[in-house]
Amino acid sequence: MNNPRQYKIPDWFLNRQRDIKDGKFSQILSNGLDNKLREDLERLKKIRAHRGLRHYWGLRVRGQRTKTTGRRGRTVGVAKKK
Known part of the structure; x- marks a missing residue:
């Protein structure tokens, strides 16, 4: 719907x-919505x-807590014992 x-x-x-x-x-x-979202993030x-x-x-x-939840992103490498 172009003009709601x-x-x-x-x-x-x-x-x-x-x-x-x-x-x-x-x-x-x-696709306009994707462009606007990207522009907003770039502006911020x-x-x-x-x-x-x-x-x-x-x-x-x-504002979510980040201490224990959401640990799927970056991984921190741990050295194995030899």
């Missing part, structure tokens, strides 16, 4: 709320925001 506003769909139902550049509500389709990294840095480091972004 003509069908009286409310703002909270759209997937792009208050765009950073123009402040408008819009509905973005498949560029301005060195905390969220952007956590994305850059590959850590959890939304």
Whole structure:
């Protein structure tokens, strides 16, 4: 659906709320959504925001605990005894 506003769909139902550049509500389709997400992450990294840095480091972004959970990512090598 290219123009959901003509069908009286409310703002909270759209997937792009208050765009950073123009402040408008819009509905973005498949590859456009991927591009916007990548642009947002690049902007956060560029301005060195905390969220952007956590994305850059590959850590959890939304306040989850990281001490014991989520240990699937990077591996730390352990030397075997000879």
